[in-house]
Structure formats: structure tokens, C-alpha cells
Amino acid sequence: MNGKMKAIVKHHRDKGARLEMVDIPQINENEVLIKVKATSICGTDVHIYAWDEWSASRVNPPYVFGHEFAGEVVEIGEDVTNVKIGDSVSAETHIVCGECPQCLTGNAHICRNTKIIGVDIDGCFAEYVALPAKNLWKNDAEMPMSVGSVQEPMGNAVHTVLAGDVAGKTVSIIGCGPIGLMAVGVAKAAGASQVIAYDLNEYRLELAKEMGATTIVNSKEQDPVQVAMELTDGNGxxxxxxxxxHPVAIDQGFKMLTNGGRMSILSLPVKPVQVDITNDIVFKGITVQGITGRKMYETWRQVAGLLESGQVDVKKMITHEFSLEDFEKGFDLMLEGKCGKVVLKP
Known part of the structure; x- marks a missing residue:
């Protein structure tokens, strides 16, 4: 397909972005062209939009950013067999090499040569996006496009929560941005006995309650560690x-964790964080996990199952929808924390 399309371009090495007309991407024999029907704003996109230290060290403008979407297949390469024109799809956004030791041992989500759409290569804040066919996930035709667009970040929540057993256990979710909100729903669906949600933002804490949190804690008004201890008879x-x-919140997470517990970290601190390894890790005998991306494609199957069963209702945390042209409104809400998930419609 030839021609031009509207796209949100990170056009310079400073705060902001702009809507531009760019070329519709061309596909090769193993790729697919998708017409984007819904694309959602991720915390990573906010980092890039705001131009913090992490984004300044990672991305290279100008390029089209954005990486969460749902859309319709409109063109396929000659070697593509897993999808057809008209299919509703979302996508695994980590493009991996398939040849490194990690890929060859079932750990492609930590591929040493990963390229992420919307970070390392052009993304989906546009009318069309091109991707390798092997990265596509076929959606149920009845799934709303806005719901389809949040499966990728929901995968992060699922991977984080289900990286170990949670059934019958007490679970703290620290940070109630969109992925944290989905993590609340996943922990509840997975049978956690308590789901304690922490944030500084009352708007998002109320959303956490709607997603299934048994207790919500405003960390400005209550001592997070003390609350956790009170709710667990002093065990943590x-x-x-x-x-x-946030460094303070991370430290509090280690402090509230019981001996032998699990700390799964999805967040991306922009600077090094000081941790009391002796007292909070070694003597406690805890497990600390770094979580990146989604397991390919185990996590995607878990996401689809949770959505299909109705055990996690992400519609509760999709709070705003805007046209692609109004993207700045969406980013302003994300920066202010006055929203759940923001979806853009090209």
C-alpha cells in the first residue's frame, strides 16, 4: 500500500511530540500491514513524551512512537500463513532474534537482541503499522478494539503477578498506574487472599478498589509498611x-515483605536505587525478580483466558478515549495522573 498516513512523531530531543503526515510503511514477505483501530498510551510512551533521562539515553528521534494497539490486517507478505486479511490482531511488541541463547531456551522475552516497536523502531501511534507476522496475536472478532489495545500491558501485569504462586497469599501492588491497576485485577482473579494497593493518587486508588483491591492505601497519609504489618498480624x-x-516505595516494598517472600519488579527507576541487601534480601531469604515484557506466548494465552472468562474486566480502567489528533490531551492526563488507561483512535 502506498500513500501517506497520520502519525504521532517524536520529532526532537525534548518534551512533546507532533502529528505529522508520513509514508505508510511498506512490508516484506514475512510482514503484515495493520490498520490501527485503537492504540493506548503506556508509561514508556509518557517517558518518551516527557523526555526524561531514560528516554534521552535510549531513543533516537525523529520516529513514530507507541507500541500498544489493536487493528485489522489489510495486507500480508507472500510468505505469511498465520493471519489473513480482515483478521483482528494485537501484537507482541518485542521483536526478537530467535538465535541467541535466551531465544533458543524458551526465554525469548529476554532476548539479548530485542528491538521494541515504538522505542527502537517505528511504532503504532499512526493509522497503519507494519510488523513481522510471527509477532501477531489474533483477537476474537467480538473483542472491542479498545480492550484489544491493552492486552500488551496487561501481559506485563500478568507476567509480574503470576511469576510465582499467589493463590491464597497476601499481595501488595505498589503503584496504581494502568499496569498496576490490571495487576490488582489479575491478583484477585488468581485467588490472592488479600490485594493491598498503594499509591499517592486518590483517583487511581479508587480505580484500584473497582479492580478488586481489598485494601487501598494512600502512602502520603498512612505508613505503607505499618499497614501491611497490621493486615498480616505482623508477618508481612x-x-x-x-x-x-520510586526509590522510597521500592524500599518500603522490601520492608513489608515477609521472610521467604517474593518481590517482582516491573518498574523502571530512572536512577540507581539503594537497597539494604543484607537485612531486606539475604537475612529474609526472599526472591527478587526482574520482570520484562511477556513470556512468548504463554503470557498472551493467560491474558486471553482471563479476558474471555470475564475474571478481569479491563474496561473499568479504560477511562478516556481521544482521536489521534487530540493525543496531547491524553498525555496531559497521564502526566497529571487523572486517568486510568487512555486510548487513542486513529
């Missing part, structure tokens, strides 16, 4: 899912 929680990236 068994699982902490760290989504905030």
Missing part, C-alpha cells in the same frame, strides 16, 4: 509487585 505480605519505580 507474601508477594510484592513493584510498579512505581
Amino acid at each position: 505480605v507474601e508477594v510484592v509487585c513493584e510498579m512505581s519505580g
Whole structure:
């Protein structure tokens, strides 16, 4: 397909972005062209839009950013057999090499040569996006496009929560941004006995309650560690899912964790974080996990199952939808924290 399309371009090495007309991407024999029907704003996109230290060290403008979407296949390469024109799809956004030791041992989500759409290569804040066919995930035709667009970040929540057993356990979710909110729903669906949600933002704490949190804690008004201890008879929680990236919150997560517990960290602190390894890790005998991406494609199957069963209702945390042209409104809401998930419609 030839021609031009509207796209949100990170056009310079500073805060902001702009809507431009760019070339519709061309596909090769193993790729697919998708007409984007819904694309959602991720915390990573906010980092890039705001131009913090992490994004300044990672991305190279100008390019089209964005990496969460759902859309319709409109063109396929001659060697593509797993999807057809008209299919509703989302996509695994990590493009991996398939040849490194990690890929060859079932750990492609930590491929040493990963390229991420919307970070390392052009993304989906556009009318069309081109991707390798092997990265596509076929959606149920009845799935709303806005729901389809949040499966990729929901995969992060699922991977974080289900990186170990949570059934019957006490779980703390620290940070109630969109992925944290979905993590609340996943932990509840997976049978956690308590799901304690922490944030500084009352708007998002109320969303956490809607997603299934048994207790919500405003960390400005209450001592997070003290609350965790009170709710667990002084034992501490068994699982902490760290989504905030704030050094103080990370330290509190280690402090509230019981001996032998699990700390799964998805957040991306922009600077090194000081941790008391002796007292909070070694003497406690805890497990600390770094979580990146989604397991290919185990996590995607778990996401689809949770959505299909209705055990996790992500529509509760999709709070705003805008046209692609109004993207700045969406980013402003994300920066202010006055939203759940924001979806853009090209």
C-alpha cells in the first residue's frame, strides 16, 4: 500500500511530540500491514513524551512512537500463513532474534537482541503499522478494539503477578498506574487472599478498589509498611509487585515483605536505587525478580483466558478515549495522573 498516513512523531530531543503526515510503511514477505483501530498510551510512551533521562539515553528521534494497539490486517507478505486479511490482531511488541541463547531456551522475552516497536523502531501511534507476522496475536472478532489495545500491558501485569504462586497469599501492588491497576485485577482473579494497593493518587486508588483491591492505601497519609504489618498480624505480605519505580516505595516494598517472600519488579527507576541487601534480601531469604515484557506466548494465552472468562474486566480502567489528533490531551492526563488507561483512535 502506498500513500501517506497520520502519525504521532517524536520529532526532537525534548518534551512533546507532533502529528505529522508520513509514508505508510511498506512490508516484506514475512510482514503484515495493520490498520490501527485503537492504540493506548503506556508509561514508556509518557517517558518518551516527557523526555526524561531514560528516554534521552535510549531513543533516537525523529520516529513514530507507541507500541500498544489493536487493528485489522489489510495486507500480508507472500510468505505469511498465520493471519489473513480482515483478521483482528494485537501484537507482541518485542521483536526478537530467535538465535541467541535466551531465544533458543524458551526465554525469548529476554532476548539479548530485542528491538521494541515504538522505542527502537517505528511504532503504532499512526493509522497503519507494519510488523513481522510471527509477532501477531489474533483477537476474537467480538473483542472491542479498545480492550484489544491493552492486552500488551496487561501481559506485563500478568507476567509480574503470576511469576510465582499467589493463590491464597497476601499481595501488595505498589503503584496504581494502568499496569498496576490490571495487576490488582489479575491478583484477585488468581485467588490472592488479600490485594493491598498503594499509591499517592486518590483517583487511581479508587480505580484500584473497582479492580478488586481489598485494601487501598494512600502512602502520603498512612505508613505503607505499618499497614501491611497490621493486615498480616505482623508477618508481612507474601508477594510484592513493584510498579512505581520510586526509590522510597521500592524500599518500603522490601520492608513489608515477609521472610521467604517474593518481590517482582516491573518498574523502571530512572536512577540507581539503594537497597539494604543484607537485612531486606539475604537475612529474609526472599526472591527478587526482574520482570520484562511477556513470556512468548504463554503470557498472551493467560491474558486471553482471563479476558474471555470475564475474571478481569479491563474496561473499568479504560477511562478516556481521544482521536489521534487530540493525543496531547491524553498525555496531559497521564502526566497529571487523572486517568486510568487512555486510548487513542486513529
